[in-house]
Amino acid sequence: MKNKNLFRWTAVAALLFFFVTFSFAQKADTIKIGVAGSHTGDLASYGLPSVHAAELIVKNINAKGGLLGKKLELIVEDEACKPELATNVATKLVSSRAQAVIGHICSGATKAALGTYKDAGIIVISPSATSPELTHSGQYPNFHRTIAPDDAQGKLVADFALKTLKLRKFAVLHDKGDYGKGFAEYAKKFLETSPEATVVLYEGITPGAVDYSAIVQKIRYSGAEAVVYGGYHPEAASIVQLMRRRNMKTVFISDDGVKDQTFIKVAGRAAEGVYASGPKDTTKNPLAVAAIEEHKKAYGAEPGAFYLNAYSATLALVNAIAKAKSTQYAAVHKALRMHATDTPLGKIKFSAGGDAIGVGFSMYQVKNGVYTEIK
Amino acid sequence: MNFFWDLFLGGLTRGSIYALIALGYTMVYGILQLINFAHGEIYMIGAFTALIVASILTLQGLAGLPVLILAGLIAVLYASAYGFTVEKIAYKPLRQASRLSPLISAIGMSIFLQNYVMLAQTSDFLPFPNLLPPSDFLDAISVWIGPSDFVIIVTSAVVMIALSLLLKFTKMGRAMRATAQDREMAMLTGVDVNRIISRTFIIGSSLAAIGGILIASHVGRINFYIGFNAGIKAFTAAVLGGIGSIPGAMVGGLVLGLAESFGTGYISSDYESVFAFAILILILIFKPDGILGRSSQQKV
Known part of the structure; x- marks a missing residue:
């Protein structure tokens, strides 16, 4: 009987200890950035490159001493492109005090999560959600994207x-x-x-x-x-x-x-x-080449879908925070529109609606068996 | 030429292909009362073989008619070998089982063959060369009819007439018809039923392979999945014409092809499949056994 009680108290003590150390870890002063999207399931290949992009940038910035004197910290959350999971992820990111979010990946999931972020005053930059209404409807002033709408x-x-x-x-x-x-x-x-x-x-x-x-x-x-x-x-x-x-x-x-x-x-x-439209050619942009090289070095593979978009989104966000000298919603919101950032997708800043200006499509024509960009 | 005539020819072309594949379904059904769902895959394998052989021959420096004939011949042989083997592996052991078992076995075979080709070849679309050699005759008639349409219609007609003659006048044809009417009775009169079944599969597969080569060369692309859609449409054609009936499959294929072509032309291509299946439902309401199907008496 006594033994059993002892065991129970040890367990409780151990748990308490974990909670205490956990909350200490939480208290460390960092800027938290959420990365939300599909990291498992059928559409994992759309979401994981964004995680890699954010990880690489955060590693670089932390190596250089961080941002505004603080380290950056990523909170990676998976919603498998499911709207019902996306709202949970949003609530979780809000409650863990994320100051901005890179994501989500799919338009449906993004739309489901945006309301929660809006109420909490969190800036969202998606690398891949293309549904036109997200920026055109004016309902989501906190939403930005580094991909052209549909x-x-x-x-x-x-x-x-x-x-x-x-x-x-x-x-x-x-x-x-x-x-x-x-x-x-x-x-x-x-x-x-x-x-x-x-x-x-x-x-x-x-x-x-x-x-x-x-x-x-x-x-x-x-x-x-x-x-x-x-x-x-x-x-x-x-x-x-x-x-x-x-x-x-x-x-x-x-x-x-x-x-x-x-x-x-x-x-x-x-x-x-034959003519076809396609994303602007970024293969000659030195920043894009460098970003891809970085990925190959760190992960030993070619980056996947939306990697450069996510890379650019994270760079733009970090730059806006630096320019605004704060993580306050209003200041960052303004900085994203005021200051252009050099990214793998070119020099970008955001329109009033939240679309990245200068990111988008070009026309191509098949000439001698290859698609050539029409300038 | 006017719009009507062009749609008519397009429908005839498409219908001939449906008919060629439908013949395989209907012959097998006539003899075994089995729907051979792997038949569409044989069609796809025929087209793939022709593509591979044609590429090899072109690399060897051959061109024109010899490539077409050799590639066609090898593809037909290869596809027949597949048809023969599929029957031996998937259907023969189940000859005495309930009718559902071979059906499931057929679906399994279809999935197996699709995935096998996908893994062994590629999941991408491949360009299929226009195997028709340039000829003055085809150029001359191209005002009225596209060269590949002409070749498809003529080839299908010749093949179908040959098949009808074979069934009507040869000993093997007679044995096939006997097996279709009553398998046990045919066996009692000395027909080697297993051999007849094998031959049915070989003939059906050859027809499917011919269809595969013709259509792939017409639309210019193939992948491992083309057999599925073609198989479904051809099966519809077989049911439409009366499954088990040889002339029925030919008529069913043509009716289906023409309905789709005119439906697309005069109404909207959005509803292409709707026309195909609306016709099927209409005909089955009024003639439950299909256009040329004989009402099968329930055997007691």
């Missing part, structure tokens, strides 16, 4: 087709998927804002179908000068090949899903002259 591509393609190529009759097609249809809808919306332009055909095709001859005939008889296609490269490759085999000269313009070397490999000669 409608940016549609707008760019529409402007390019109308102003640079001076085309007037369009067939807008998509693959009925979220990505392709979203792009096509925005492109159609922006094309129709021009009074001279007409969209003569707007349809979805079936991805993976055996043959696309019927829709190609329809394009031919619609008299469209250009096809604007929202979707991925396999279907685009088939449609372009069938068009060219029918000696149709119709211009083919598409999105980032088609700006892929596989498209050129599969479509071969038919790919020549």
Whole structure:
């Protein structure tokens, strides 16, 4: 009996000891930055590169003595891109006194978490959430991103087709998927804002179908000068090949899903002259090259998706805190808009809505079997 | 040429491919009352083999017609070998089992073959060369009909006529029909049923491989997954025409292809699959055994 009591008290003492040391550790004076996103599950490959980016920058800054005289500390939280988990993560980050958050990764999860951060006065910078409403609706003044919103591509393609190529009759097609249809809808919306332009055909095709001859005939008889296609490269490759085999000269313009070397490999000669929008070329930016090298050295692998976006987001945040000389919401919020930061994505600062100015898409054209940026 | 004619030809092209694959489904069903879900994968393997052989031959400096014929021949042989083996491994041991067991076995085989090709080859899309050699004749008719459409329609027609003649006039054809009517009775009259079943699989697989090569060369790309969609559509065509009936599969394929083509052309391609399956439902409401299916009497 006595032994048992002794055991219990030891356990309680041990627990108490842990709590005490834990709260001591918590008291150390640091600037806490949350990194939230999908670090497990199907979409882990979208979220983990952001963790790596933040870790590398924090390591560099702490090695140089920290920020505003304090060390930086990361709080990494996983929500597997699930909105219901994202709200939990947000509450957790707020209660552990994170002063800013890099994340979240998916638009749905980001939206779910933003309200909590807004109420707590926490700045959020996402490397990858592209849903237009996050910045356009004005509901989330605390939200920023270092990636272009979804409608940016549609707008760019529409402007390019109308102003640079001076085309007037369009067939807008998509693959009925979220990505392709979203792009096509925005492109159609922006094309129709021009009074001279007409969209003569707007349809979805079936991805993976055996043959696309019927829709190609329809394009031919619609008299469209250009096809604007929202979707991925396999279907685009088939449609372009069938068009060219029918000696149709119709211009083919598409999105980032088609700006892929596989498209050129599969479509071969038919790919020549095809236009596609894609993220701005950063491969020549020395900061980007250095950031990628750093990742290879630290983790022994090529960085994954949104790595440079997250790297830039973290740099912009750290720079804004340094410029504001505080971690106060209002001061950092203003500094993000006032002061530009040199990042792997170029020199960026944020618009009133929270989109990074100067980050986005360019048009590319297939020339001699490679996509070349159109300046 | 007008829009109608172009859609008609497009539908005929697509329908011929559906028909070629549907024949394999319907022949196997006629003899074994089994839906061979791995059939779409045989079609895909046929196309892949042709691509590999054609690439090797092109590297050897060959071009034009010899490449087409050799690649086609080897692909057909290879795909038939697969069809034959699939039957021996997955269906023959289950001949006396309940009808559900071979069905599950077929689905398993389909998944296995898909993943095997994905791992052994690649999960990316691959370009498929236009194997048709340039010819003055095809150029001359290209005003009315695309060269690959022409070749697909003609080849399918020839193959289907040959198959009909084979079934009608040869000893093997007679044995096949007998097996389809009553397997046990055929066995009693001295037909080697197992050999007939193997041959059915070989013929069905060859047709699927021909279909695979033709369509891959037409749309210019393949990957390990093309068999799934084509298989589903061809199976629909077989049911539409009356599963178990050879002319039914041909008619079903063409009806399906034309319905999709005209539906896309005159209404909207958003509903392409809706047309295909709406037609299936309509026909099955009025003719539950398909267009040319004979109402099967319940055997007591």
